[in-house]
Amino acid sequence: MKRAPAARTMLATAVAAAVLAGCSAPSAPAPAWTAQPEDPAVTQGTASPDGTASPEGTEAASASPSATDTARPVATAAVWKTFADAGRKVSFDLPQDWIAQSVPPAAGTLPGALKIEVKKPDGTFMAALQTGLPASAVDCPEGSRKPYTVISSVPVDLPALSGEATIPPRVVFRVIQGYRYFGSYGITNVVGGAGNLACELRNTVRGPAAIGDYSFGDVPVLKAYATDELVAPAKAFDTLAQAAAYANEGTEFANVQRMLMSLKVSP
Numbered sequence: 118m119k120r121a122p123a124a125r126t127m128l129a130t131a132v133a134a135a136v137l138a139g140c141s142a143p144s145a146p147a148p149a150w151t152a153q154p155e156d157p158a159v160t161q162g163t164a165s166p167d168g169t170a171s172p173e174g175t176e177a178a179s180a181s182p183s184a185t186d187t188a189r190p191v192a193t194a195a196v197w198k199t200f201a202d203a204g205r206k207v208s209f210d211l212p213q214d215w216i217a218q219s220v221p222p223a224a225g226t227l228p229g230a231l232k233i234e235v236k237k238p239d240g241t242f243m244a245a246l247q248t249g250l251p252a253s254a255v256d257c258p259e260g261s262r263k264p265y266t267v268i269s270s271v272p273v274d275l276p277a278l279s280g281e282a283t284i285p286p287r288v289v290f291r292v293i294q295g296y297r298y299f300g301s302y303g304i305t306n307v308v309g310g311a312g313n314l315a316c317e318l319r320n321t322v323r324g325p326a327a328i329g330d331y332s333f334g335d336v337p338v339l340k341a342y343a344t345d346e347l348v349a350p351a352k353a354f355d356t357l358a359q360a361a362a363y364a365n366e367g368t369e370f371a372n373v374q375r376m377l378m379s380l381k382v383s384p
Contacts, residue, residue, distance in 0.1 A: 197213060206383050207248065216236050230329070232245060243376075244302075246380070247331060248329060248331040250330040255316055264314060269289060270287050273286050275322055277306045283323060289302065296344055297353045301335055301339035303335065320334035320336065328384060336351045
């Protein structure tokens with residue numbers, strides 16, 4: 118039976134495509150660390166273009182299509198390495214060209230406390246891991262509370278105490294509203310505040326007695342800064358939509374999130 122010219126053309130095209138595909142080296146996809154729609158345990162709070170917050174902006178809210186169905190960034194660093202302190206109490210992964218360095222712990226920390234700073238090759242500060250932090254609380258009068266939004270919230274397996282005002286540990290990126298929208302990333306198991314109102318947001322996990330509270334993020338505490346206060350290393354945005362774009366579209370947060378997700382802590 119003779120094949121029609123159109124059929125012969127389609128067959129030839131298919132064969133050529135198959136040959137070309139077989140000659141291309143497969144590329145492994147970069148690991149995605151932000152929430153995916155099929156993971157009902159993870160919620161990403163979202164911001165609309167006009168800067169209003171979605172109702173899903175709570176640390177441990179259940180996932181919904183509006184909170185998870187948009188595209189998510191992936192960690193873009195090609196090569197990663199692992200940092201561990203001398204006593205093997207903590208370890209985490211970071212991009213090959215980033216620098217992790219042990220520095221003296223802050224005054225008032227518990228005996229045996231650690232502090233590790235992470236920077237880019239140009240010296241840009243990215244995060245600090247601190248252990249042995251003393252437990253603390255803040256007085257937060259109702260009139261001093263500011264609206265906050267959870268842009269990203271992903272569960273992470275870390276040792277933590279449970280109890281009142283706690284949630285299972287999560288890697289978060291949250292924004293609190295002042296004269297600008299101030300954002301910060303870190304690990305936490307501390308609830309921000311009722312009704313998405315808070316005086317400050319703590320990037321702190323309440324840990325077992327052997328290690329105390331510990332923090333891993335750009336700042337241990339995020340607040341609505343005054344106009345004469347230094348904001349960095351926290352972030353500042355003109356709109357909530359800009360903050361959401363930083364977490365959901367950029368590569369810096371994707372790499373930071375993978376680093377925070379990799380943290381291992383020995384009680």
